Amino acid sequence: MTESIEHVYKIYGNHPLSGTIEVSGAKNSAVALIPASILANSTVTIDGLPDISDVRTLQRLMEAIGGKTTFSNGTMTIDPSEMVDMPLPNGDVKKMRASYYIMGAMLGRFGRAVIGMPGGCHLGPRPIDQHIKGFEALGAKVTNEHGAIYLRADELKGAKIYLDVVSVGATINIMLAAVRAKGQTIIENAAKEPEIIDVATLLTNMGANIKGAGTNVIRIEGVDELKGTRHTIIPDRIEAGTFMIMAAAVGKGIEIDNVIPLHVEALTAKLREVGVEVEEREESIYIPETKKPLKPTDVKTLVYPGFPTDLQQPFTVLLTQAEGTSVVTDTIYSARFKQMDELSRMNVRARVEGNAAIITGPTDLEGAIVKATDLRAGAALVIAGLMAEGVTEVREIYHIERGYSHLIEKLRGLGAKIDRVPKE
Numbered sequence: 001m002t003e004s005i006e007h008v009y010k011i012y013g014n015h016p017l018s019g020t021i022e023v024s025g026a027k028n029s030a031v032a033l034i035p036a037s038i039l040a041n042s043t044v045t046i047d048g049l050p051d052i053s054d055v056r057t058l059q060r061l062m063e064a065i066g067g068k069t070t071f072s073n074g075t076m077t078i079d080p081s082e083m084v085d086m087p088l089p090n091g092d093v094k095k096m097r098a099s100y101y102i103m104g105a106m107l108g109r110f111g112r113a114v115i116g117m118p119g120g121c122h123l124g125p126r127p128i129d130q131h132i133k134g135f136e137a138l139g140a141k142v143t144n145e146h147g148a149i150y151l152r153a154d155e156l157k158g159a160k161i162y163l164d165v166v167s168v169g170a171t172i173n174i175m176l177a178a179v180r181a182k183g184q185t186i187i188e189n190a191a192k193e194p195e196i197i198d199v200a201t202l203l204t205n206m207g208a209n210i211k212g213a214g215t216n217v218i219r220i221e222g223v224d225e226l227k228g229t230r231h232t233i234i235p236d237r238i239e240a241g242t243f244m245i246m247a248a249a250v251g252k253g254i255e256i257d258n259v260i261p262l263h264v265e266a267l268t269a270k271l272r273e274v275g276v277e278v279e280e281r282e283e284s285i286y287i288p289e290t291k292k293p294l295k296p297t298d299v300k301t302l303v304y305p306g307f308p309t310d311l312q313q314p315f316t317v318l319l320t321q322a323e324g325t326s327v328v329t330d331t332i333y334s335a336r337f338k339q340m341d342e343l344s345r346m347n348v349r350a351r352v353e354g355n356a357a358i359i360t361g362p363t364d365l366e367g368a369i370v371k372a373t374d375l376r377a378g379a380a381l382v383i384a385g386l387m388a389e390g391v392t393e394v395r396e397i398y399h400i401e402r403g404y405s406h407l408i409e410k411l412r413g414l415g416a417k418i419d420r421v422p423k424e
């Protein structure tokens with residue numbers, strides 16, 4: 001968030017939480033759906049968007065290239081009819097990783113794009129070689145000049161693309177360009193995340209011809225034109241999972257509302273394994289008070305439908321309440337353990353070895369001053385603060401506010417004592 005005064009969260013921990021908490025629309029869908037509107041020739045309306053800074057950054061980027069937008073109560077309208085292929089080498093594109101979707105969408109519509117190398121959370125190396133490989137296969141010439149990526153194509157032609165790494169971003173980005181390419185594109189070894197299905201649904205309603213989204217082979221027949229439509233985003237499975245972990249850690253009976261239980265199944269299974277009761281309802285999940293200590297377990301992150309890397313960080317906090325040693329291995333982002341250093345300030349007993357965190361519990365957490373080093377590390381620290389004895393101050397919360405909509409209000413609704421105050 002761009003604020004002149006830095007704010008922090010002050011969390012007064014160890015208060016039991018109960019009641020209902022509502023999940024917002026999926027961040028990782030939102031950041032692709034908004035750029036997808038570039039491909040339409042008339043207004044696209046997206047309902048249920050989360051109120052997070054990444055969404056506002058993208059809204060500004062859509063305006064910067066000539067789009068006309070409105071955003072209120074979670075509904076964004078984007079009129080892309082007067083958009084132009086303006087270069088975006090700097091500024092807002094650098095604030096978030098998902099600005100790379102503007103490449104695929106602009107390439108699809110204009111046959112060209114200039115986009116600064118995307119920013120986002122530092123989770124170790126995050127190459128975009130598979131995106132580039134896909135664009136090149138579709139006929140684009142891609143160069144990297146002074147930290148910006150230049151894409152140019154006289155004509156996009158459908159191609160068969162095998163992804164060497166299963167990548168959410170590359171799958172969606174190639175889809176965005178291929179919907180307007182001539183002929184058939186086949187993406188093999190595609191990622192299967194629910195967000196990919198959501199983007200494919202929007203594109204299909206705009207007139208695209210996409211088969212197999214949600215499986216590892218996606219087939220796309222290019223079309224000449226895409227039109228505006230209205231779309232409701234899916235619920236955020238990572239936000240839901242964060243709340244499930246929080247409910248297991250400090251809840252006295254919490255209902256997490258607006259969830260597709262299938263989307264969080266890997267987490268549900270792991271929670272049950274450590275001794276947490278999880279009640280799946282039609283569109284919500286109920287977690288009664290958990291008996292402590294929990295049982296230790298080993299977790300390995302995998303691509304969907306495996307255990308998501310994004311929930312590994314909050315889950316490490318819950319494992320401090322297990323009696324014995326647990327091992328969390330991240331096979332997607334080997335260095336995504338910056339939360340562990342911060343947690344050690346709160347009394348957590350753990351060490352990081354290679355791509356794994358080894359956590360020994362049970363531990364009574366103690367409040368401390370900690371830093372959100374990235375979005376999900378921040379979520380992990382908020383949960384730790386809610387569990388801890390005393391006051392926890394979480395700094396650099398702009399990371400958290402990139403991805404969690406109205407977090408303070410939502411947590412207060414459960415009885416949490418948490419304030420957002422200027423840093424002293």
Ligand code: EPU
Binds near residue numbers: 127131165
């Ligand atoms: N990878 C490559 N080459 C590529 C693309 C990816 O080697 O061209 C590697 C990555 O380095 C990583 C793996 O493939 O090891 C998976 O990366 P992926 O492309 O799937 O990640 P992403 O699309 O950049 C999205 C989410 C992340 C989430 C990952 C994994 C968005 C905007 N971001 O990133 O979400 O962790 O998928 O599921 O959709 C978050 O929400 O906190 C977050 C970081």
